[in-house]
Amino acid sequence: xxxxxxxxxxxxxxxxxxxxxxxxxxxxxxxxxxxxxxxxxxxxxxxxxxxxxxxxxxxxxxxxxxxxxxxxxxxxxxxxxxxxxxxxxxxxxxxxxxxxxxxxxxxxxxxxxxxxxxxxxxxxxxxxxxxxxxxxxxxxxxxxxxxxxxxxxxxxxxxxxxxxxxxxxxxxxxxxxxxxxxxxxxxxxxxxxxxxxxxxxxxxxxxxxxxxxxxxxxxxxxxxxxxxxxxxxxxxxxxxxxxxxxxxxxxxxxxxxxxxxxxxxxxxxxxxxxxxxxxxxxxxxxxxxxxxxxxxxxxxxxxxxxxxxxxxxxxxxxxxxxxxxxxxxxxxxxxxxxxxxxxxxxxxxxxxxxxxxxx
Amino acid sequence: xxxxxxxxxxxxxxxxxxxxxxxxxxxxxxxxxxxxxxxxxxxxxxxxxxxxxxxxxxxxxxxxxxxxxxxxxxxxxxxxxxxxxxxxxxxxxxxxxxxxxxxxxxxxxxxxxxxxxxxxxxxxxxxxxxxxxxxxxxxxxxxxxxxxxxxxxxxxxxxxxxxxxxxxxxxxxxxxxxxxxxxxxxxxxxxxxxxxxxxxxxxxxxxxxxxxxxxxxxxxxxxxxxxxxxxxxxxxxxxxxxxxxxx
Amino acid sequence: xxxxxxxxxxxxxxxxxxxxxxxxxxxxxxxxxxxxxxxxxxxxxxxxxxxxxxxxxxxxxxxxxxxxxxxxxxxxxxxxxxxxxxxxxxxxxxxxxxxxxxxxxxxxxxxxxxxxxxxxxxxxxxxxxxxxxxxxxxxxxxxxxxxxxxxxxxxxxxxxxxxxxxxxxxxxxxxxxxxxxxxxxxxxxxxxxxxxxxxxxxxxxxxxxxxxxxxxxxxxxxx
Numbered sequence: 087x088x089x090x091x092x093x094x095x096x097x098x099x100x101x102x103x104x105x106x107x108x109x110x111x112x113x114x115x116x117x118x119x120x121x122x123x124x125x126x127x128x129x130x131x132x133x134x135x136x137x138x139x140x141x142x143x144x145x146x147x148x149x150x151x152x153x154x155x156x157x158x159x160x161x162x163x164x165x166x167x168x169x170x171x172x173x174x175x176x177x178x179x180x181x182x183x184x185x186x187x188x189x190x191x192x193x194x195x196x197x198x199x200x201x202x203x204x205x206x207x208x209x210x211x212x213x214x215x216x217x218x219x220x221x222x223x224x225x226x227x228x229x230x231x232x233x234x235x236x237x238x239x240x241x242x243x244x245x246x247x248x249x250x251x252x253x254x255x256x257x258x259x260x261x262x263x264x265x266x267x268x269x270x271x272x273x274x275x276x277x278x279x280x281x282x283x284x285x286x287x288x289x290x291x292x293x294x295x296x297x298x299x300x301x302x303x304x305x306x307x308x309x310x311x312x313x314x315x316x317x318x319x320x321x322x323x324x325x326x327x328x329x330x331x332x333x334x335x336x337x338x339x340x341x342x343x344x345x346x347x348x349x350x351x352x353x354x355x356x357x358x359x360x361x362x363x364x365x366x367x368x369x370x371x372x373x374x375x376x377x378x379x380x381x382x383x384x385x386x387x388x389x390x391x392x393x394x395x396x397x398x399x400x401x402x403x404x405x406x407x408x409x410x411x412x413x414x415x416x417x418x419x420x421x422x423x424x425x426x427x428x429x430x431x432x433x434x435x436x437x438x439x440x441x442x443x444x445x
Numbered sequence: 446x447x448x449x450x451x452x453x454x455x456x457x458x459x460x461x462x463x464x465x466x467x468x469x470x471x472x473x474x475x476x477x478x479x480x481x482x483x484x485x486x487x488x489x490x491x492x493x494x495x496x497x498x499x500x501x502x503x504x505x506x507x508x509x510x511x512x513x514x515x516x517x518x519x520x521x522x523x524x525x526x527x528x529x530x531x532x533x534x535x536x537x538x539x540x541x542x543x544x545x546x547x548x549x550x551x552x553x554x555x556x557x558x559x560x561x562x563x564x565x566x567x568x569x570x571x572x573x574x575x576x577x578x579x580x581x582x583x584x585x586x587x588x589x590x591x592x593x594x595x596x597x598x599x600x601x602x603x604x605x606x607x608x609x610x611x612x613x614x615x616x617x618x619x620x621x622x623x624x625x626x627x628x629x630x631x632x633x634x635x636x637x638x639x640x641x642x643x644x645x646x647x648x649x650x651x652x653x654x655x656x657x658x659x660x661x662x663x664x665x666x667x668x669x670x671x672x673x674x675x676x677x678x679x680x681x682x683x684x685x686x687x688x689x690x691x692x
Numbered sequence: 693x694x695x696x697x698x699x700x701x702x703x704x705x706x707x708x709x710x711x712x713x714x715x716x717x718x719x720x721x722x723x724x725x726x727x728x729x730x731x732x733x734x735x736x737x738x739x740x741x742x743x744x745x746x747x748x749x750x751x752x753x754x755x756x757x758x759x760x761x762x763x764x765x766x767x768x769x770x771x772x773x774x775x776x777x778x779x780x781x782x783x784x785x786x787x788x789x790x791x792x793x794x795x796x797x798x799x800x801x802x803x804x805x806x807x808x809x810x811x812x813x814x815x816x817x818x819x820x821x822x823x824x825x826x827x828x829x830x831x832x833x834x835x836x837x838x839x840x841x842x843x844x845x846x847x848x849x850x851x852x853x854x855x856x857x858x859x860x861x862x863x864x865x866x867x868x869x870x871x872x873x874x875x876x877x878x879x880x881x882x883x884x885x886x887x888x889x890x891x892x893x894x895x896x897x898x899x900x901x902x903x904x905x906x907x908x909x910x911x912x913x914x915x
Contacts, residue, residue, distance in 0.1 A: 130811075130815055131814075132811050132814070132815075157814070158811070158814040158815045159814055159815075159817050159818070159819060162817070163815055164815065165811075165812065165815040167808045167811070167812055168808075169806065169808055171806065171808035171809050171811065171812035172812075173809065173812075173813070173827055174809075174831070175830050175831055184813075184816060184818065184826065185816035185817055185818075188816065188817030188818060189817070226812075229812075229816060230815070230816075232816070233816070233817055447881060447884060447885040447888060448881050500877065502877045502878070502879070503877065506876075527879070553760075575774065576774070576777055576859070578859070581860065581874060581877070583874060583877070583878045584874070584877045584878040584879075606861075608861070609777055609859035609860070609861065610859060610860035610861070610866075611859075611860070612855055612860070612873075616856075620777075620859065623754060623758055623759075623776055623777075624758050624759035624760050624764070624774075624776075625758070625759055625764075625774030625775075625776040625777055626777075
């Protein structure tokens with residue numbers, strides 16, 4: 087189990103708290119310059135913050151108060167750098183062998199095993215500049231795993247690779263991690279990547295951890311607006327809560343919506359609310375659905391964009407100040423209902439999916 | 446071809462000259478006497494001297510490659526002969542004075558100075574001698590004079606490992622001031638200058654170096670006037686005052 | 693033909709460039725890793741011998757090697773001989789004189805190594821020393837070779853400083869450049885030409901061999 091707590095005021099602000107379990111993938115997300123790489127480097131021991139504690143299993147790696155700062159060599163971390171940082175003057179085999187030799191055991195077999203693990207068998211005698219980006223990344227991974235590290239750290243490992251190769255590598259990493267029994271911390275600015283690979287996501291903005299939770303929680307039920315903005319939530323709107331016969335309802339423009347999770351809120355409170363576009367349901371003209379009466383909203387279609395079989399519809403809500411609502415539905419449904427720009431449609435907002443955040 | 450390259454380098458060392466000056470190429474041992482002569486000459490005739498000091502050999506090479514000197518004041522008669530043979534001169538050679546050699550020991554040195562070089566010989570035999578500086582005997586007249594003195598004292602061969610060879614006579618003085626150097630064979634004309642005399646003790650040696658002057662081919666008439674001036678009584682007195690001998 | 697002078701020159705150049713390998717490397721490494729504001733000043737000081745005329749250098753060296761100076765007196769105590777006007781004195785002077793020629797190329801090639809490569813080595817478990825010897829040194833090798841060749845060549849051609857502080861002692865401080873100069877002043881142009889040509893050929897061969905070997909050996913691209 088990895089526990090990290092870092093604070094610093096200069097030269098860059100840091101206020102980070104995170105934890106990662108054995109076998110868990112934690113994704114650190116945030117915009118460039120948010121401090122994600124800094125946190126990773128602190129975990130690796132390449133940097134240290136002014137204050138903080140880093141604990142791995144029961145080993146104290148860093149404690150500013152006690153003056154403990156173990157070197158990267160002592161911590162036994164496996165790190166994959168964004169640029170892979172392979173040793174250009176050594177073959178693939180030697181790149182990995184160098185890491186293995188540190189522990190002074192006979193490793194002829196292990197190099198082959200490691201390369202097999204990352205699907206790079208047969209390339210031992212190539213030099214880094216003779217490999218493709220994806221292959222280099224695998225070598226970097228094999229090298230990081232050579233010492234059976236306590237923690238695996240990946241610094242935007244897929245950013246330098248094209249999309250097709252990236253998908254392949256995602257799948258391979260997923261398979262690989264099941265055999266690895268260590269916390270894995272992945273830094274990325276790609277939310278989709280994080281959603282796909284991570285068990286836990288930690289949002290960092292300007293050096294501060296805003297929220298840590300499952301991708302589901304972070305992406306669809308952000309704690310507050312700051313997180314919501316960071317994870318690029320669609321349909322981020324503001325409203326007020328009203329009391330209606332003992333039940334809190336969301337008053338938005340002239341609509342009153344039923345919401346299911348409003349326990350920590352009070353009447354009259356101004357809130358932000360968000361709703362996943364996939365939880366906005368079209369009142370179908372062809373085949374009426376059962377939820378037709380749940381939180382209905384009428385509006386005019388401003389625009390429609392289709393990507394990979396999903397159509398995103400932008401609706402200007404009527405009787406509002408031009409508030410926009412996004413709805414995702416399968417392309418064939420849009421076509422079947424003959425949705426066109428400029429048309430008026432009615433949609434339902436699933437009350438269980440409406441997520442409230444304090445202002 | 447190489448001669449060309451070398452002479453190119455040497456000619457580049459020529460000092461820039463002002464108009465209406467008589468351009469003089471002077472051996473470095475004249476460094477202290479020439480300004481006094483120039484002042485007197487200017488008073489008498491109104492003409493100024495533009496002097497370039499360098500080793501006689503260097504000046505010879507420069508003149509041979511067209512350096513615009515009008516009068517050559519050489520510390521080494523061999524170089525004058527060389528120029529005459531190469532037909533770079535006009536008129537007769539004038540031996541206007543004789544330079545003298547001195548043995549100099551700086552204040553830090555434990556060596557006595559005597560004109561028979563006895564203390565030098567003793568120190569050498571006792572193994573107490575450090576370094577002795579002389580100008581290069583291969584081409585510098587003061588070095589050749591020093592060599593003849595050492596040969597006269599019978600210690601030329603033995604003193605070889607102790608010799609520091611300077612590029613020119615001035616550098617001998619500079620070397621002599623180093624604490625690693627016990628003595629140096631320096632121009633008498635230099636060492637009697639007050640700022641140098643106070644730095645140690647010295648003795649004049651019994652050897653003379655003929656100082657010759659000659660007009661360079663193509664010199665102006667004013668240059669000839671200077672040549673004549675150098676042989677006048679006034680000039681001779683100035684030479685004597687600065688440590689030279691005149692007949 | 694003064695073969696002894698060649699011996700002196702080549703011995704001097706070899707000793708100087710070999711001494712500058714550890715000295716230059718240490719200085720270059722320190723400069724490459726340091727981030728403090730005084731770094732520029734140190735780099736400037738090291739570059740001084742490049743800029744100063746040999747007369748200025750020669751003057752300071754003579755003063756610095758005098759029997760009463762710190763280094764001079766130390767040398768006398770240790771060996772009983774003067775440091776000034778000795779081969780050892782010339783060797784020390786050459787180290788200072790050729791220092792920028794060694795440090796600059798080494799510094800540039802060390803700077804070119806991406807910091808992540810060092811960090812990757814540390815994360816792979818290599819100690820800082822091992823990282824230096826197994827990773828940084830091999831990657832900086834072309835720059836180091838250049839540094840060695842340049843300091844060798846530069847020392848071989850040294851003239852002004854040797855003229856000022858050498859004392860032209862046969863077998864000790866009479867280098868080829870001094871011998872050539874002597875020959876010219878003595879109007880022995882044949883000797884001067886012969887020695888100059890030989891020096892040119894020796895220098896050319898040495899440098900070509902080293903560079904060819906270096907190109908043949910390097911088959912890697914630095915990140």
